[in-house]
Amino acid sequence: MPARSPVIVDLKFIPREVEEALKGAFPDREVINLADPAHKSRDLSGIDYAVVWKSDPDLFSRAPDLKVVFSGGAGVDHVLTLPGLPDVPLVRFVDRSLTMRMSEWVVLQCLLHLRQHRAYETRARAHLWEDLSQPEAADVTVGVMGLGVLGQDAIRKLSVMGFRTIGWSRSKKSIDGVECFSGDELDAFLAKTDFLVGLLPLTPETKGIFNATLFSRLSRKGPFGAPVFINGGRGGSQVEVDILAALQSGVLGGASLDVFEREPLAKDSPFWEMDTVYVTPHVAASSDVRALFSHAEHQIGRLESGQPLQHLVDRKVGY
Ligand code: NDP
C-alpha cells in the first residue's frame, strides 16, 4: 500500500486547543502543524492535504502539490483570497456543533433585543425597579438573510421560541412554516422584517449589502418601531459607517455584531460603548478543533476510497 500523504495544519486558532485536538487526530498519517517552529523550513512538496484558517500567504508556494484544501471554518472568503490558491477542491467545515453554536448566538441576540435586556441592565445598575411594556416573540418577525446550513437551523430554533420567521437566499427555498424570498424579492422580504439576521457568506455579491439603503427598507411596524440588525455572517457584508449613522438617527433601534469590516474591532470604535449595541469578537460559532479534524479525516477517507468529497465550495459563486 502506498504511504499515506501527511496533512498540513495551518490554523490561526488558539495554539493549545490545536495541539490538544491533534492528539489522536489523523492516526494513520503524519501531521505537520505549521505552528510548530520545527516545521518552519520543512519541505512541503508532495503533500496532498492542508487544513487552513488564515494561513500564511506563502503556504501554497511552499506546498505546491496539494490535492484538497480544507477550510478551518464554514466561511471560505479567507481561503479564496490567499495568493496562489491551487485549482483543487476546497472543502468547507460543516459541523453539528458549529451549527448549534451559531443558532445559540442568534437566538440569544434576538431574545436580548426582544426582552430589552440592555434597558434592564441599565436600570439594575441604578437600582431602579421599573417594568417596560413587553411584547412577545410572536409579535416580532425575524428575517434571516442566508438560508444555508446556519440560516435554516437558526430559523428552526427561532420558530421554537415563538418568533415569526422569514428568509431570503439566492435560490428559492421551501421551508415548512417559513415564508421564503429569493434574489430580487429582497425589498418585499425587508418590508416584513423587524429583526434582521445576517448569515451570508462574503462574496462579491454580498460585499457591503448591509448598508443605509437596505436598513431604510426594513419594517418599522414591529413592536419597537425601529428594526434591529444582527450580523453573524461576515463583517465585509456590512457598511459600518451606515450602521452607526442608522443607530444614531433611529433608522435602526439596535444591533448585535459578531463580525466587523476590520478584526479585531478598533479599541476606539463607538460600537463598544453604544447602549443599543451588543459586540462579540467573532465567536458566534467558533470551530470545535477536534470536530474539524474528524471532518477532514472523514473526507480524506471518502476520497481515498473513491467516494465524492462533501461540502465543496463553488468557486464561481464564492461559497
Ligand atoms: P451556506 O453556504 O450553507 O449558506 C449560505 C446561504 O447564503 C445560502 O442560503 C445562499 O443561498 C445564501 N447566499 C449566498 N450568496 C447570496 C446572495 N448573493 N444573495 C442571496 N443569498 C445568498 O453557509 P453557512 O450557512 O454554513 O454559513 C454562512 C456564513 O456564516 C459563512 O459563509 C460564514 O461567513 C459565516 N460564519 C460565521 C461564523 C461566526 O462565528 N461569526 C461561524 C461560521 C460561519 P443559496 O441557498 O441559494 O445557495
Ligand code: OXD
Ligand atoms: C467560520 C467562522 O467561517 O468561524 O466558521 O467565521
